[in-house]
Every structure is written in C-alpha cells, then in structure tokens.
Amino acid sequence: MHIKKSLILVVNDDGINAPGIKSLIAVAKEFGDVVVVAPDKPQSGMGHAITLDSTLHINKTDIAGVVAYSCSGTPVDCVKIAVNKLLDRRPDLIVSGINHGSNSSINVIYSGTMSAAVEGALEKIPSIGFSLLNHSIDADFTASKHYAKKIIAHVLANDFSKEMCLNVNIPNLDTDLIAGIKVCRQAKGNWEEEYDERSDPMGRTYYWLTGKFVINDDGKDTDEWALANNYVSIVPVQPDITDYSLSNNIKSLENV
Amino acid sequence: MHIKKSLILVVNDDGINAPGIKSLIAVAKEFGDVVVVAPDKPQSGMGHAITLDSTLHINKTDIAGVVAYSCSGTPVDCVKIAVNKLLDRRPDLIVSGINHGSNSSINVIYSGTMSAAVEGALEKIPSIGFSLLNHSIDADFTASKHYAKKIIAHVLANDFSKEMCLNVNIPNLDTDLIAGIKVCRQAKGNWEEEYDERSDPMGRTYYWLTGKFVINDDGKDTDEWALANNYVSIVPVQPDITDYSLSNNIKSLENV
Numbered sequence: 001m002h003i004k005k006s007l008i009l010v011v012n013d014d015g016i017n018a019p020g021i022k023s024l025i026a027v028a029k030e031f032g033d034v035v036v037v038a039p040d041k042p043q044s045g046m047g048h049a050i051t052l053d054s055t056l057h058i059n060k061t062d063i064a065g066v067v068a069y070s071c072s073g074t075p076v077d078c079v080k081i082a083v084n085k086l087l088d089r090r091p092d093l094i095v096s097g098i099n100h101g102s103n104s105s106i107n108v109i110y111s112g113t114m115s116a117a118v119e120g121a122l123e124k125i126p127s128i129g130f131s132l133l134n135h136s137i138d139a140d141f142t143a144s145k146h147y148a149k150k151i152i153a154h155v156l157a158n159d160f161s162k163e164m165c166l167n168v169n170i171p172n173l174d175t176d177l178i179a180g181i182k183v184c185r186q187a188k189g190n191w192e193e194e195y196d197e198r199s200d201p202m203g204r205t206y207y208w209l210t211g212k213f214v215i216n217d218d219g220k221d222t223d224e225w226a227l228a229n230n231y232v233s234i235v236p237v238q239p240d241i242t243d244y245s246l247s248n249n250i251k252s253l254e255n256v
Numbered sequence: 257m258h259i260k261k262s263l264i265l266v267v268n269d270d271g272i273n274a275p276g277i278k279s280l281i282a283v284a285k286e287f288g289d290v291v292v293v294a295p296d297k298p299q300s301g302m303g304h305a306i307t308l309d310s311t312l313h314i315n316k317t318d319i320a321g322v323v324a325y326s327c328s329g330t331p332v333d334c335v336k337i338a339v340n341k342l343l344d345r346r347p348d349l350i351v352s353g354i355n356h357g358s359n360s361s362i363n364v365i366y367s368g369t370m371s372a373a374v375e376g377a378l379e380k381i382p383s384i385g386f387s388l389l390n391h392s393i394d395a396d397f398t399a400s401k402h403y404a405k406k407i408i409a410h411v412l413a414n415d416f417s418k419e420m421c422l423n424v425n426i427p428n429l430d431t432d433l434i435a436g437i438k439v440c441r442q443a444k445g446n447w448e449e450e451y452d453e454r455s456d457p458m459g460r461t462y463y464w465l466t467g468k469f470v471i472n473d474d475g476k477d478t479d480e481w482a483l484a485n486n487y488v489s490i491v492p493v494q495p496d497i498t499d500y501s502l503s504n505n506i507k508s509l510e511n512v
Contacts, residue, residue: 047332048303048365056451056463076303076366081463084449106378109304109495110332118497122362122446150512164502181510185498190378193340195312206311207337234509236499239365241374242441243494246420253490254437256406 006032006156009082009091009120013075013099013112015042016061016068020098023141024130025064027148028095031156035091036068037082039075039112044101046112048119049074056081075112079119093156094120098144099131104169104223104233105189105215114167118239121165126155128165133227134172143175147232151181167235171227182231187222189215262288262412265338265347265376269299269331269355269368272317272324276354279397280386281320283404284351287412291347292324293338295331295368300357302368304375305330312337331368335375349412350376353386354400356393360425360479360489361445361471370423374495377421382411384421389483390428399431403488407437423491427483438487443478445471 008028012021016038028034040059050073057072058081069086071078079094099113108114113129120127128151132144147170155164167186171178193211200206215224223233264284268277272294284290296315306329313328314337325342327334335350355369364370369385376383384407388400403426411420423442427434449467456462471480479489 042309045306045308046303047305047371049305049330050301050303050366051465052301053298055454056465058461058463074305077465080449080465081451085451085453085463106495108497109374110306115303118365151509154509154512158508160506161502164506165499166506181512183503183507183510185500185503186496188496193336195337195341197341198311204313206313207341208311209307209333209336234506236502236506237497238499238502239362239497240442240444241364241493241495241497243421243492244441246417246492246494247439247441250416250420250422250490250492251439252414253407253410254439256410256437 006092040070048115075116094127097130101135103131105187124162179230182226187224188217262348296326304371331372350383355387357391359387361443380418435486438482443480444473
C-alpha cells in the first residue's frame with residue numbers, strides 16, 4: 001500500500017538565505033515532502049503586497065537537500081506562484097518563517113511572514129506563521145524548532161478548518177524556560193513613529209523610519225500578555241476585517 | 257472669533273499623478289485645508305507594506321492649488337510620514353483614493369488605498385478610502401465625487417469613533433443610476449490565480465500574475481451584493497484579524 005506523504009510548502013519574508021527558514025525546513029522535513037518558495041531578498045514589512053505591475057522571476061535551487069525556488073516577488077507572491085504554478089500537487093500545509101523578530105499584536109498586518117500565511121489560508125490550505133522574538137541574524141532557534149514541531153504535528157494530526165491560519169510567536173528563551181502555549185487574541189497596539197532626518201552627500205533630505213511599539217491592552221487573553229509571561233502565543237487569524245461593532249452606528253450614512 | 261478649519265490629508269496608491277486623487281482633492285477642498293502626501297509612482301497592490309530597510313525621499317510640490325508631497329514609499333508610509341513628520345497639526349480626517357478599480361471583498365487586504373486608510377485609523381484619525389469600479393485612466397469620477405462629498409460631510413458632522421475606517425466602493429455608473437448607499441460587511445471571495453509564462457530575449461522564463469476574482473458569498477448584506485445592485489457600498493473596517501470563531505476549537509494546542 002502506498003501512503004502519500006504530506007507535502008509542506010515553506011515560505012518566509014526574511015529571504016531564502018535567512019537562518020530562520022533553514023530551521024523551519026529542518027522541522028518540516030520530519031513530516032513529509034518539503035518544497036521551499038521564498039523571496040530572493042529580505043521582504044520584511046511587506047504586508048499583503050503583491051506584484052501587479054511587473055514580472056516575477058524564479059530560480060530553482062536547493063536548501064538543506066530540499067527543492068527550493070527563489071522568487072523576485074513578495075512573500076504573498078511566493079505563496080500564489082507556489083500553489084498555482086510551481087508545485088505539482090496542493091500542499092497539505094504551509095509554514096512561514098521562522099521570522100527573525102516578533103509578529104505579535106498589530107505587527108501581524110505589516111508582516112510579510114504572516115501575510116504569506118493568510119494567503120495560504122485564502123487558498124484553503126492550513127497555514128502557520130512562526131516568529132521568534134529576536135531580530136538577530138545569530139538568533140538561537142532551538143526553542144522555536146521544539147515548539148514548531150509540536151504545533152505542526154498537532155495540526156497535521158487533526159482535521160481543523162482548511163482555512164485555518166495561526167500566528168505563532170515564540171519568546172526568546174531557552175526551551176526549558178518557556179511556560180507552555182497559550183491560544184490568544186491579537187493585543188491592541190500601535191507604533192508611535194519617528195522619522196530620523198538626514199542629508200545625503202548632495203544636500204538632499206531623506207528619512208529613516210524609527211519608532212516604538214505601544215501596547216494599549218491590559219487583557220490577560222492577548223498574545224502580548226502570553227509572551228510577557230514566557231508563553232508561546234498562538235493567535236488564529238482570518239481575512240475579514242469588517243468592523244461589525246460599528247455597522248449599526250454608521251447606518252445613518254445610508255440616508256445622506 | 258477664529259474657527260479653525262478642518263485639516264484633511266489626502267493619500268492614494270495610484271500615485272500623485274493619478275486622475276483619481278485630483279477628484280478627491282477637489283471634494284476635500286470644500287471642507288477645509290487640504291494637504292496631499294502620495295506615492296511618487298503607482299503602488300497598487302502594496303497592501304500594508306512599509307519601508308523598513310531603505311530610506312524615504314520627499315518632494316514638495318502642489319496639485320490643484322494645494323500643498324502636496326510626493327513620497328518614495330508605500331501608501332502606508334505616506335500616512336505615517338504625513339502624520340508624524342510633514343504636517344504641522346493632526347488632520348481631522350484622512351481620505352484615500354479615489355482608487356482606479358474596486359477594493360471590495362477580499363481586495364481590501366491587497367489594497368494600498370485601503371491599507372493607508374487603516375493606518376490612518378491606527379493613528380486614531382477617522383479615515384475613508386474611496387474606490388471606483390473602473391480601472392481606466394480615463395474613468396469618469398463624477399458620481400464618485402458626488403458620493404464622496406455626501407459621505408465626508410456626514411463623517412465630519414458626526415462624532416464617530418476616532419478609529420473609524422470606511423471602505424467605500426462606487427459603481428461605475430452615472431450618478432442618477434446609483435440606487436443609494438448600503439452599509440455592508442466584506443463579502444467572502446478570493447482570487448483564482450494563473451501565471452502567464454513568457455521567455456525574455458535571453459531565453460529566461462518570467463511570469464505575469466493574472467487571475468479571476470471569485471465571490472463565495474450569497475449574502476445580501478455584503479459589499480458585492482450592494483455593488484451588483486447599483487448601490488455605493490460602505491464597509492467599516494478595523495485591524496484586529498483574530499479568528500474568534502476558531503479560538504475554542506484549537507485550545508487543544510495548549511496541551512501538545
């Protein structure tokens with residue numbers, strides 16, 4: 001009897017050469033066949049951007065013994081072209097990351113890593129984005145791999161929704177210091193931006209975005225609470241952004 | 257007595273030279289002081305992308321007699337740098353568009369026009385994105401201007417939430433053929449993608465994204481229903497993408 005192995009698509013936003021994706025490939029290989037489609041350069045903060053007005057270029061390579069394609073587009077482009085062009089069958093699971101840096105709270109909407117996962121769910125393929133709370137290129141992914149393995153195993157073993165998308169954030173701690181896993185909601189938060197203003201050698205002004213993240217939420221059911229208390233946070237996410245709480249308040253707009 | 261006029265920030269994603277933004281500036285000028293901060297080139301499909309790894313450049317100009325800044329970044333960058341650097345006071349309202357093409361249903365998450373409006377609401381400034389269901393550079397914005405004026409007047413006259421964000425889509429019809437306004441929810445839909453594969457003069461393969469939009473929703477309370485029935489659709493939107501319906505189903509992940 002031939003049992004078809006799971007096919008797992010691995011994507012990210014830090015680019016195909018980031019250390020984080022190698023950690024995720026290593027975990028994914030324990031569960032089936034793996035194909036990588038990832039941006040050919042860093043694409044952090046690309047949100048749900050897609051390439052409409054220019055062409056996409058793909059180069060086939062391999063990483064850690066698995067077939068890999070580098071893509072000139074965004075993380076969401078990688079998912080779209082993987083599922084609709086490059087793969088010869090539909091993946092059973094899409095995993096994105098492991099991102100170098102947090103995608104908790106409002107960061108989920110700026111994140112290429114998470115937008116790729118949301119796109120996977122829109123393709124009706126269960127998708128999980130993983131992020132480690134450490135931006136460093138030298139980050140230690142040991143605990144992240146430990147939890148990614150547990151979470152992937154549970155998702156593959158259970159018949160959750162095909163449109164399931166999980167935002168998993170992992171504290172920057174050794175495995176034995178992590179308190180466990182919490183299923184959470186997205187904390188309310190926002191960035192207070194500042195722009196660092198400089199002059200180029202020709203005397204023209206340019207700007208760098210800087211800022212600090214502010215949490216406006218003291219709920220104990222949020223991803224920020226879980227992470228601050230040494231838990232891995234899992235927020236299930238979905239793409240309907242309708243503000244149902246406001247619908248009745250603004251009905252008067254129908255009579256203007 | 258000095259009554260301070262409203263300050264309205266105008267942004268878009270089609271770029272500072274698009275005809276749609278000129279229509280929106282003309283409407284906004286009827287309500288107060290107007291400043292434009294818009295991308296220096298088309299940025300359709302940029303979603304909630306921000307510029308993290310490179311610099312931003314700003315050029316001051318004017319459009320239709322108002323102060324305007326072209327920005328090298330994304331639509332969301334435009335809102336951030338406008339509010340946090342370029343403007344000398346906080347705007348009372350942000351309007352985005354008028355977009356050349358629909359941003360109904362799932363298109364809201366790919367849209368730079370709507371992501372700029374969502375960013376405005378994150379800055380606690382009421383924000384409205386306007387889109388006309390016509391991609392043409394020669395689109396007729398007469399009906400869009402008529403409805404944008406009514407909607408802006410109503411929003412400025414009422415004390416809705418500071419975090420209010422509206423996704424307004426306008427049918428491609430003459431004003432007298434539009435049936436009115438409906439407050440709606442975002443229809444479920446997705447893109448079925450195809451990639452047009454070509455060879456460049458050096459024999460290398462490249463791809464163009466094409467596809468067709470599929471609505472998976474027969475509700476009469478959706479933006480797609482409203483637009484198909486000649487109504488202007490207004491969907492209030494917000495940035496929490498937690499899938500609350502899935503939270504209980506996946507609690508078992510806390511015990512893996």
